[in-house]
Amino acid sequence: MSLAPRAVLVHRTTEYEELVARHGTHGQAAFFLASRGRDIAEVADRHRRTREALTEVAAAVPLTWRQARLERQDLDRFLFGPEDVVVVVGQDGLVANVAKYLTGQPVIGIDTDPGRNPAVLVRHRPRDAAALLASVPARAGRSDDLTMVEAVADDTQRLVALNEIYLGAAGHQTARYRLGLDGDRGAVEPQASSGVLVGTGTGATGWLRSVWQERGAGLPLPGPTEERLLWFVREAWPSPATGTSLVSGTLTDASRLHVTVESDRLIAFGDGMENDALQLTWGQTVRVGVADTRLRLVS
Missing domain, CATH: 2.60.200.30 (Probable inorganic polyphosphate/atp-NAD kinase; domain 2)
Structure with missing residues (x-):
């Protein structure tokens, strides 16, 4: 009996999360940026859009599939399986980061910040995830072998x-x-x-x-x-x-x-x-x- 496909959602820590981890609280991070003429609102907004995209993509995974989430820093410790469908939620560079650990598994790139990313590798929006995931097992979707x-x-x-x-x-x-x-x-x-x-x-x-x-x-x-x-x-x-x-x-x-x-x-x-x-x-x-x-x- 073959295993059901597994959607592996790859993401990375956002700039906002890194700032809060470094300074302890949102307020302290905001003060640090404000003292240097920067506003935390822009960084927080990008964080919100990224988390919303990740939530939307996770909800699009078929109920019969298995699902895993993987942070960028853990890529070298994760074992990808032949039945995996890898969904990269983030920037173009994140697709490149995950590529070296794969052996032919299909990759779907989801752009979390349209207009800011070049979108060479993250070619799709979160709303497209359901249709893309459904097309992969039947090989109905078009793909490029890079x-x-x-x-x-x-x-x-x-x-x-x-x-x-x-x-x-x-x-x-x-x-x-x-x-x-x-x-x-x-x-x-x-x-x-x-x-x-x-x-x-x-x-x-x-x-x-x-x-x-x-x-x-x-x-x-x-x-x-x-x-x-x-x-x-x-x-x-x-x-x-x-x-x-x-x-x-x-x-x-x-x-x-x-x-x-x-x-x-x-x-x-x-x-x-x-x-x-x-x-x-x-x-x-x-x-x-x-x-x-x-x-x-x-x-």
Whole structure:
């Protein structure tokens, strides 16, 4: 007997909740903001809209389904099942945060603050939740399979991300490594830089785009479903021992960027989740390229 679908509602702590937790009460938080020329009403209003959206979406889950709520900070401790339908209630970035923990489960993005969010990934309003949830089990709803990026270390550590993977030093120290491309023995270069960024077409609306605008050098941005990535070395430093000739390029599903660590410790993390990073030590090699998994985003 198969399990009934489970709707997993993913959300995050609001700015208002963070303020009250830090200052103790609404009044103290309001005083703190007022003393700096800010009004807590705007933050409280966004909190109210977010909670109302979460309540409306929860009420739209079919009665025969199971239901779970999951806060962003608990993502790395939650076990998703194959029968799950993931409903992200919040911002675009929250969809990216959850993507790395999924293996093909459908994702519905619900925008809690229309007009403030770009709504690239949270494409729907709370009132649409009932119809969207009903369409998923029958596969009647249309979805996009978004390309993801992966980093695989030589000790089998693996990381996937929807927007981008950053590889560099924890903090602001210089990262030292040897960078090369699979299949091209001549293309290996020792480098010292602020790190390496590898991004997808979905990431082309965020951090990757900001680097591309400064350093695009004619490289076309990939589309969200295109099996192509862009990579950039950030602030490569020329010296007698390090070069700057390999600083940007394109990766397809048949190519990989490889980085061999020559620092005491480097990390690789995806989509801003630094608390869930690969830990890499001197001599280790990590390869970065198109992931074999996709994010199934209901459109």
